[in-house]
Amino acid sequence: xxxxxxxxxxxxxxxxxxxISLRVEKGDVVAIIGPSGSGKTTLLRCMNFLERADGGxxxxxxxxxxxxxISKKEIARIRRKTAFVFQNYNLFLNKTALQNVxxxxxxxxxxxxxxxxxxxxxxxxxxxxLDRENHYPRQLSxxxxxRVAIARAIAAQPEIIYFDEPTSALDPxxxxxxxxxxRQLADEGMTMLVVTHEMGFARNVSSKVIFMxxxxxxxxxxxxxxxxxxxxxxxxxxxxxISKSPQKEN
Amino acid sequence: xxxxxxxxxxxxxxxxxxxxxxxxxxxxxxAFSLAMVIAVAAAMAQFAHVPVVTQLCRFYIWxxxxxxxxxxxxxxxxxxxxVGIRIDPFxxxxxxxxxxxxxxxxxxxRAALEAVPSGQLEAGYCAGMSYLQTMRRIILPQAMRxxxxxLSNSLIAxxxxxxxxxxxxxxxxxxxxxxxDARVYEPLALYIEVGLIYLLxxxxxxxxxxxxxxxxxxxxxG
Numbered sequence: 001x002x003x004x005x006x007x008x009x010x011x012x013x014x015x016x017x018x019x020i021s022l023r024v025e026k027g028d029v030v031a032i033i034g035p036s037g038s039g040k041t042t043l044l045r046c047m048n049f050l051e052r053a054d055g056g057x058x059x060x061x062x063x064x065x066x067x068x069x070i071s072k073k074e075i076a077r078i079r080r081k082t083a084f085v086f087q088n089y090n091l092f093l094n095k096t097a098l099q100n101v102x103x104x105x106x107x108x109x110x111x112x113x114x115x116x117x118x119x120x121x122x123x124x125x126x127x128x129x130l131d132r133e134n135h136y137p138r139q140l141s142x143x144x145x146x147r148v149a150i151a152r153a154i155a156a157q158p159e160i161i162y163f164d165e166p167t168s169a170l171d172p173x174x175x176x177x178x179x180x181x182x183r184q185l186a187d188e189g190m191t192m193l194v195v196t197h198e199m200g201f202a203r204n205v206s207s208k209v210i211f212m213x214x215x216x217x218x219x220x221x222x223x224x225x226x227x228x229x230x231x232x233x234x235x236x237x238x239x240x241x242i243s244k245s246p247q248k249e250n
Numbered sequence: 251x252x253x254x255x256x257x258x259x260x261x262x263x264x265x266x267x268x269x270x271x272x273x274x275x276x277x278x279x280x281a282f283s284l285a286m287v288i289a290v291a292a293a294m295a296q297f298a299h300v301p302v303v304t305q306l307c308r309f310y311i312w313x314x315x316x317x318x319x320x321x322x323x324x325x326x327x328x329x330x331x332x333v334g335i336r337i338d339p340f341x342x343x344x345x346x347x348x349x350x351x352x353x354x355x356x357x358x359x360r361a362a363l364e365a366v367p368s369g370q371l372e373a374g375y376c377a378g379m380s381y382l383q384t385m386r387r388i389i390l391p392q393a394m395r396x397x398x399x400x401l402s403n404s405l406i407a408x409x410x411x412x413x414x415x416x417x418x419x420x421x422x423x424x425x426x427x428x429x430x431d432a433r434v435y436e437p438l439a440l441y442i443e444v445g446l447i448y449l450l451x452x453x454x455x456x457x458x459x460x461x462x463x464x465x466x467x468x469x470x471x472g
Contacts, residue, residue: 050372076378084376090369094391094469104377107387136469152377 001026001191002160007056007067009039009046016042017053018215024160024193024208029186031206031223032195035238039215040195041087044164047193048084049075061159080108083153087165089145091137097124097148098133101155109156123151127181143174150181154190161185163194179205199242203227211235255439262430266423266444270451273422277340277412281347282405288352293359294385307356314353320414322346327418343415351408355401362397363389395466402459406452413448423447 002024009017016039024030032040046053046067053067060078091100101120105111111119124130127147137145146166153161166182167175179201186192186205196202202209202223209226211219211234219226219235230236292307314322327342337345366389374384394401416425427444431437 048376050375076380079376079378082376084373086369086373088369090367090373092370092373092388093367094388094395096469103387104379107383108378108380138469156378 001061002193003059004047004067005057005059007043007046007058008054009042009051010054016215017046019056020212020215020217022210022217022220024191026159026191027189028208029190029192029206030194030208030210031202032193032210032212033197033199033202034212034218038212040212041164043212044084044162044193044195048079048082048162050084080156081159083156083158083161085146085149085153085161085163085166087168089137089142089149089169091145091149091152093137096134096136097129097140097151100137100148101152104152104156119155120151123155124148126154126184127151128177141174142170143177146170146174146178147181150178150185154185160191160193163192163196165195165197167196167198211238255436258430258434258436259439259443262427262440262443265430266426266447269421269426270423270447273340273415273420274409274412274451277343277347277415277420277422278405278409281344281412282351282408284344284348285351285355286401288348289355289359290390292352292356293363294390296356296360297363298381310349311353311356314350315357319346319350319411320417322350323414323418339415339418339420342418343412343420347408347412347415351404355397355404358397358400358404359393362393362400365396366392398463398466399459402455402462406455406459409451409455410448 003022005021006019007017007021008015008019020039020043022030032043034040042051045051046056047058049070056067058065058067058070058078060081065074065078091097092103095103098117098120101123102113102116105116105119106113109116121130121133124133127150129144129147129151132140132144132148135144137148140148150161150166163182167178170178175198179198182192182194182201183205194201194206206223209219209221209223210217211226211232213234219230219232221231226235227239230239292310295303296307323343323346326337326346327339330337370388370392371381371384374388375381379387412422413424415422416428419425421429423444427440431440434440
């Protein structure tokens, strides 16, 4: 369904992505893990054009796009099929929870207000936030804001949702409430690409794991294989290091 | 106080207040509205780094912030007349006050735009909205909320600055007072009187600012 080939990105002289390729099939939940500074977030941002890649190809539903020279129109077309959940939520601060979910539907998708409101309420219900629909972001906890952000993402009925460290700004309890929503989405067959430090999520929810370091993919495999039969030395070392601290299971 | 002085003060009150209502307030309202349009446009152009337009905006702001308001009034009213561009006093004042105020407010609005977290724009993009849609519905409303106290401040300052229009023969409150004083020669009482009317106008605006801030503050309450 989605494939990127040889994606490259530098900030000045710092080469952040050194030719990354990956494939996502419909229904996949792909966890991208790796140490901080390995380029995970940049990869995700390049894939949704929040950063312009220096090179590489994106194939979406059989359409191929040159990432370095993609047009605004093509970007808009791809974005209609994707949604993005940010580490720090980025809810529209001047809009209530309900308005946050409706905004894109009304403005970008031109849905009639009543229809948008119905879809938005359904999405809020799914993440357990319907009772807070009239709250502004600053009146909500981090976990609640992130759940509204996920509702905003699913309301757009995307083919894939990108998650950029969705729980990194949350305490353990709030992390759990957000992960529960993500698990539910995964169970329903939503295609997801998740940059995360939650090893429990990578192990138990994701179907594939991509391990990145220094701008390259070290290892990519099914999540069972990744955790039980890692092939690369670096992956084995990484798994040994993280198993030294008690792991929370999801 | 003598009976004569009381008589003058009571007599002059409507003669000062009426030009206030027919000149000072319209001049302020019209010029400030135009200034807002200029400010938002100039701030947005700079925020988006539109080439050439950004440089033009910087130049415009440089000129109008860097020269005295009184000089600007004289250039437009007396100066331009010399080269055949005759503009009536009131429109001259409107032009100068809106350009001058627009230059200051453009900086206020630009700073407020830059204070909106960049993630707001990215979230708009990811929701499928265009740059302009996100600016109009998400970024600008938040920026105007931030800018509101400073803009109110500018408005209050402007009400009083309109007295400078007296120098280009606009009969607003101050010039009306000067005219009365020329006849009766009671400068202390008359200029305190007009000062108090300006104070009244400012007080009303300050009060309105409070109401406005409360209304706009809804989404800030945690």
